Amino acid sequence: MILHIASFRWKDEVTDDDVAALTQALTDMAAQIPVLSSYVIGPNLHLRAGGADYGVAAIVADAAALDAYLDHPAHKAVYESHLGWMIAERAAVQLPIEEGHLR
Template sequence: MIAHVAVFTFDSEMTEERAGALAEELRAMAASLPSIKRYAAGPNLRMRPGGADFAVIALVEDQAGIDAYLDSPDHVDLVAKSIAPFLVQRQAVQLEVPEDWAPLWAEGQP
């Protein structure tokens, strides 16, 4: 299993309301893509100083899952419409998820 983690820094035009709407849009888009096993998106909770404004975590099976997600027309359109106009910086990593995390993506689990 692979985790794709992306963090975003936005300009001041990305209000709390827009960030909330973006999180909802991203979750709806992710729910429509079979390659995504688990997904989380939302604004930084600001529990510690610094950091990015917004993050996304997508769990997929493999490289093909990453490609299916990031190259999907729905994802490309959403990024162009709801992220790019406000984007200052984006960083992303993909990392292998330990096998003992399997319950996180088991069928029937939230």
């Protein structure tokens, strides 16, 4: 399985309402993309100093499923309507994980 993690730092003009709208859009999107085994998103809790503004963690079966997720029209739509203009910086990584290893 593949763990895809992404973190975002927002542009200064991004508001809490924008972030709430993004979270709703991503939640609605995830429901349309069955290859997503697990999907955790949200604003950074900032439990530690520094850090990015927002995080996504997605688990998919394999590289093909990752492409199916990231190239899905519903994902592209969220980029066009929300993420695209909000992002100042993005950092993403894919890691191999064994099923059930993250609990």
